[in-house]
Amino acid sequence: MFVSIIVPSYNHAQFLEERIESILNQDFHNFEVILLDDLSPDNSSEILKKYQDHPKVSHCIINEKNSGSTFYQWNKGIDLAKGELIWIAESDDVADPHFLAKLVPKFDQNPNLVLAYSQSYRMNAQGEVTGTWKDCTDSSDSELFSHDFELLGLEYIERFLTFQNTIPNASGVVFKKKCYLDVGGANPSLKFIGDWDIWFRIVSQGDIFYCAECLNYFRYHKTSVIAQAKYKKDHFEVRRQILLFRTSIQNFLKSNLNDKTQNLFDQNHKLIKKEQRKNASLAIRRRYYNKIVPTSVIALKTVPLPLIPILGVKLLLQLFLSIFIIAPIKSIKNIFK
Numbered sequence: 001m002f003v004s005i006i007v008p009s010y011n012h013a014q015f016l017e018e019r020i021e022s023i024l025n026q027d028f029h030n031f032e033v034i035l036l037d038d039l040s041p042d043n044s045s046e047i048l049k050k051y052q053d054h055p056k057v058s059h060c061i062i063n064e065k066n067s068g069s070t071f072y073q074w075n076k077g078i079d080l081a082k083g084e085l086i087w088i089a090e091s092d093d094v095a096d097p098h099f100l101a102k103l104v105p106k107f108d109q110n111p112n113l114v115l116a117y118s119q120s121y122r123m124n125a126q127g128e129v130t131g132t133w134k135d136c137t138d139s140s141d142s143e144l145f146s147h148d149f150e151l152l153g154l155e156y157i158e159r160f161l162t163f164q165n166t167i168p169n170a171s172g173v174v175f176k177k178k179c180y181l182d183v184g185g186a187n188p189s190l191k192f193i194g195d196w197d198i199w200f201r202i203v204s205q206g207d208i209f210y211c212a213e214c215l216n217y218f219r220y221h222k223t224s225v226i227a228q229a230k231y232k233k234d235h236f237e238v239r240r241q242i243l244l245f246r247t248s249i250q251n252f253l254k255s256n257l258n259d260k261t262q263n264l265f266d267q268n269h270k271l272i273k274k275e276q277r278k279n280a281s282l283a284i285r286r287r288y289y290n291k292i293v294p295t296s297v298i299a300l301k302t303v304p305l306p307l308i309p310i311l312g313v314k315l316l317l318q319l320f321l322s323i324f325i326i327a328p329i330k331s332i333k334n335i336f337k
Contacts, residue, residue, distance in 0.1 A: 001104055003031040003174065004083030008073035009091040013042040015219065018127075019091055020051055028100035031087075032058040034077045039066040044091070058082070071186035071194040078180060086177050093171035094123070094217040103174045106150075106209045114153065114206035115199065117173040118215035119145075125219065132214055137166050147212050153203040154260055161203060162267055165196035172216035179205045187248060190241055197245050201252055204261070236291065239275070239282050246272045273302035277311075284318045287327065292319065 005023055009016060023033060033056050035048045045062045052060035059080050067073060074088060085107060089095065103116045122131045137145045140160050160166040167173060180186075183201035186194050246268060253265040280299035283291040296315050303311050 001030070001085050001107055002083040003028070003085045003087055003100060003104060004034060004077075004081030004177070005031050005087045005089050006034045006074065006077030006081065007036065007089050007091055008070050008077065009035065009037040009040060009044050009048060010070065010073075011040045011042050011044065012091040013040065013044045013047055015092040015094075016044055016047045018094055019089065020047075022095040022097070023089055024054070024056060025097050026095065026100045027097050028104055031100065032056060032082060034058060034080055035060040036073050036077055037062045038070070038073055039063045067188070069188035069191050069194070071188040071190065071198075074186045074194075074198075075188070078177060078185065081177055084177060085174050086180060087174050088170040090169070090171045092219045093169065094127075094219070095171065096215040096217075099172075099215040100174070102211060102213070102215060103209075107174075107176070110150065110207055110209070112206045113150075113176075113209055114179045115167075115173060115175040115202050116209040116211070117167050118211040118213060120169050120172045120216040120218035121214045123217040123219045129217070133168050133218055136164075136168050140164065140166060145210070145212065148210060150207060150209045153206050153208050154264070156203055156208045157200060158264060158267070161196070161200050162264065162271070165193065165199065167195070167199045169216060169218040170195050171218060173199075175202050176206075183252070190245055190248070192238060192241055193245050197248055200249055204252075204256070235286055236279075236282060236288055239279050243272070243275045243279060246275055276302050280315060281318060284315060284322050285326075287322055 007020065007023070012019075020033075020035075033051075033054070035051060035057060036059075037045050037048055039062070048060055048062070051057050061076075067076075077088075078086060085104060087100070099118065103118065106116045107113050120133045121129045122133055123129050134142075134145060137160070140163070145166075179202045180198065182205065183198070186198045188194065190197050250265070250268050250272060253261050253268060257265060276295070277299045280292075280295040282288075283295045299315070300308050300311055
């Protein structure tokens, strides 16, 4: 099978050469490389241009305007891709030389396979391996993720993807281009969790394979997407994106509703209501005053009529504690810092 490797680059100049070299040095050679830069403020474009004439590089495109979301770049790269399989090789990560050689054959062995991914090493900005990302799935099923497995996609979703993104890094994933396009591509509005959304959709179309061997080096650092989501955006925006993801998935399941997906639809509907209640609680705890009333009204609509007074009292109590007790305590602590 032919693989299109898309490198969506943004502001990762210090990692780019190592990333690209780890792609070009793969044991598997039947691939093209598509280099995309989203108008990086550093010298990423200069580094990419050094590779634009490499025989494996089919495209090297530097945006004239920043797109605002890496998932625009995903969609752009896949529109250019000639391969049956896609590998989104994020610009700050590194691949084991056997990555493609171990994952691509799985698609030949199982025609129903739509996505294959490997476990990842945890690597810091200096390139030091500090562990693996297996702890992300230990709470779900530590035994299962200790060895290779293949599952029906809907079973994998029901057990794992409905509750958390158990496919933590796009750089460790190979998937079918056709399935990506069939489910509508990535949603650029989900800047922090668009990968979770598209994995859910793709995996619903067939089988999934997991390789327990670490074939990917997932780097964590101050400018990574995870770090930006955690430290640079307000908590309510992250919560809003989770609710947007849940709503997006609900619409997707509704348009593909059958006996096999009904349970997922019902399960996700309950989770949407739970997220709406969490949003109201967060608005109160963080004192986002302009959001307290609208989120509380929505939250009250998620419970049966007899429980509305109970939830209403709970939210009012939270509001009282937040304004008259927690806020003054924090102010006093800040004075003495």
